[in-house]
Amino acid sequence: MSVKLTIRQVGDVTVIDAEGRITLGEGSSAFRETIRDRVAKGERKILLNLGEVSYIDSSGIGELVSAFTTVTNHGGALKLLNLTKRVKDLLQITKLYTVFEVFDDEATAVRSFS
Amino acid sequence: MNSPHDALIRLDEFFASTLASVDLAEAEVIRIAGEIGFGEDDVFQIGMAVREGMVNAVVHGNRYSEEKKVRLTVTSEPGRLVIRIEDEGEGFDLQSIPDPTTDENLLRQSGRGLLLIRSFVDEVRTEPLRKHGTVLELVKRRDPGD
Secondary structure: OOEEEEEEEEEEEEEEEEEEEOOHHHHHHHHHHHHHHHHHHHOEEEEEEEEEEEEOHHHHHHHHHHHHHHHHHHHOOEEEEOOOHHHHHHHHHHHHHHHOOOEOHHHHHHHHOO | OEEEOEEEEEEEEEEEEOHHHHHHHHHHHHHHHOOOOOOHHHHHHHHHHHHHHHHHHHHHHHOOOOOOEEEEEEEEOOEEEEEEEOOOOOOHHHHHOOOOOOOOOOOOOOOOOOHHHHOOEEEEEEEEOOOOOOEEEEEOOOOOOO
């Protein structure tokens, strides 16, 4: 299974619920297109919920970084929600834990944008 | 076939240079690692290391060429699993790959595959093949408690 992305609005925050695998190929390109699409629509507060993401490879990690820089370069913020232990481990290995703001609670994450 | 060192070849297969091969190779090695008794976390780590090694071979080594194959061999030896991924590309030097965790590289989109491989297996080596191509050899040791 590749990644499935569901988008919802919580106030002015765009929450993207991701489910499945973000890996080189379909998973990473779907993810990239979704982020670009939301930014093109003018959305600048993006919360990426990775709670149901079972697997991310180095290409998927690259897409997270790319999404982060895309949103940031447009004056917005991209934050992460509900990381599994394995995704947390990957962000620690790659030292990206220092780059992303990470939350375990959606309400707190949404409030942090205001 | 058992060698004098009790090495047992579990897999020796040629894969097309496609992303589908990456998934297949990862699944095969995960199956083997599980069968020979690696724990769940080790199996995950072995699978990801193989995935990243296969991506390197397919994308950067063989550049998706239909004429080029990736050979994957998996050998179980007492206390360790040895995985060799051979491509037919131009070759690469492990030392030439920049550290993706430095400040200047942290926000680069690519270049983390080798870091993950090194994090998830115990030994990583590359060597050029005689005609052309590179072999990436990964070794995962088994904890005595497994």
